[in-house]
Amino acid sequence: QAALPNVVILATGGTIAGAGASAANSATYSAAKVPVDKLIAGLPELSKVASVRGEQVFQVASESLTNENLLTLAKRVSALSKQADVDGIVITHGTDTLEETAYFLTLTVHTPKPIIVVGSMRPSTAISADGALNLYDAVNVAASKDAAGRGVLVTMNDEIQTARDVSKTVNIKTEAFKSQWGPLGMIVEGRNYWFRAPVKRHTMQSEFDIDSITALPAVEIVYGYQSVPSTAIDAFAKSGVKAIVHAGTGNGSVADRIVPVLQKVRSGGTLVVRSSRVPDGFVIRNAEQPDDKYDWVVAHDLRPQKARILTMVALTKTNDTKELQRIFWEY
Numbered sequence: 011q012a013a014l015p016n017v018v019i020l021a022t023g024g025t026i027a028g029a030g031a032s033a034a035n036s037a038t039y040s041a042a043k044v045p046v047d048k049l050i051a052g053l054p055e056l057s058k059v060a061s062v063r064g065e066q067v068f069q070v071a072s073e074s075l076t077n078e079n080l081l082t083l084a085k086r087v088s089a090l091s092k093q094a095d096v097d098g099i100v101i102t103h104g105t106d107t108l109e110e111t112a113y114f115l116t117l118t119v120h121t122p123k124p125i126i127v128v129g130s131m132r133p134s135t136a137i138s139a140d141g142a143l144n145l146y147d148a149v150n151v152a153a154s155k156d157a158a159g160r161g162v163l164v165t166m167n168d169e170i171q172t173a174r175d176v177s178k179t180v181n182i183k184t185e186a187f188k189s190q191w192g193p194l195g196m197i198v199e200g201r202n203y204w205f206r207a208p209v210k211r212h213t214m215q216s217e218f219d220i221d222s223i224t225a226l227p228a229v230e231i232v233y234g235y236q237s238v239p240s241t242a243i244d245a246f247a248k249s250g251v252k253a254i255v256h257a258g259t260g261n262g263s264v265a266d267r268i269v270p271v272l273q274k275v276r277s278g279g280t281l282v283v284r285s286s287r288v289p290d291g292f293v294i295r296n297a298e299q300p301d302d303k304y305d306w307v308v309a310h311d312l313r314p315q316k317a318r319i320l321t322m323v324a325l326t327k328t329n330d331t332k333e334l335q336r337i338f339w340e341y
C-alpha cells in the first residue's frame with residue numbers, strides 16, 4: 011500500500027454527487043447531494059490504484075459556480091500540487107460548466123502533476139450510472155506518471171480529453187464530452203492509451219499563475235441571432251465590463267446594426283472578442299469583419315464560454331490588443 015501514488019479528490023458537486031428517487035430516474039434527480047467520502051467509500055476499487063483522500067470544496071450544481079469559486083478551487087489545487095505527499099489531483103464537478111473550470115485550471119496552475127476534472131451524466135442512483143467508471147478512470151490517470159505534463163485532463167466515457175478543447179455537446183447522453191480535434195487517448199481497465207498530445211500552452215508553460223491572481227475582471231458574453239437588439243451590449247458597457255465576448259453567427263459574423271455598437275464599446279475602452287456560436291470550426295482574423303481596423307480580438311477556436319475564461323485570465327496581465335491576440339493564438 012505504501013508504494014501507491016497519493017491522489018486527492020476535490021469534490022465540488024454535480025451529478026456525479028447526485029441522487030434520484032428511483033433507479034429509473036436518469037434525468038430527474040438532485041445534483042450535489044452525496045459527500046466525497048461516500049463517493050470514495052462506494053468505489054473500493056480505488057484503493058488498489060492509489061491512496062485516495064477526499065476534500066469537499068463545494069457542494070453545488072456547476073451552473074451556479076462563480077469567479078470567486080474558481081479562484082478558491084484553483085488556489086487549493088495549486089497548493090496541493092506543491093505538496094510532496096500529493097502525486098495527482100482529481101476534481102469532481104458538475105458537467106454543465108466543467109469545461110470552464112478545467113480550462114481555467116490548465117491556464118493558471120503551474121504543475122506537471124496530473125490534474126483531472128471529472129463528472130457524470132447520470133446520478134449514482136440511476137441504472138447504468140456512469141460516475142463510478144469516470145471517477146475510477148480519473149483516479150487511474152491522476153495516479154499515472156505518463157499523464158504528467160499534459161495539462162489538465164478530463165476523463166469521461168472512457169476517453170482522455172484535453173481541458174482546452176473539450177466541451178459538453180449533448181445534455182442527455184453519456185458520450186457528452188467531445189472535442190473537434192479528438193480525444194488525447196482512452197482508458198481501458200485502468201490503463202492509459204495515448205494517441206496525441208496538446209500543442210497549446212498550459213500549466214508549466216503558462217505565463218499566468220493562480221498564486222498571483224487575486225480577482226478576475228468582469229467579462230460577459232452577448233449572443234448573435236436574427237433581429238438581435240443592442241440592449242444587452244449597451245447594458246454591459248454601462249455596467250463597466252472590461253470585455254465583451256460576442257458569440258456571433260457562423261464565421262463570427264456580426265449583425266450590421268450591432269457593428270457600430272461594438273465599435274463604440276471598443277472606443278470607450280472595453281475589449282471586444284469576436285467568437286462564434288457554432289460548436290466547431292474557428293474564427294479567422296479579418297475575415298467577416300476588419301478586426302485590425304476595429305481593434306477587436308478573435309477567439310480562434312475557443313467557444314464563447316472558453317473565450318470568456320481566457321479573456322479574464324489574460325486581462326490580469328495586459329489590456330493591449332496585440333498581446334491579447336497573441337495569447338488567443340497560443341493558449
Ligand SMILES: NC(=O)CC[C@H](N)C(=O)O
Pocket residue numbers: 023024025026041070071072073103104105106107129130131132
Ligand atoms: N450532469 C451534470 O453534472 C449536470 C448537473 C448540474 N446541472 C451541474 O452541472 O452540476
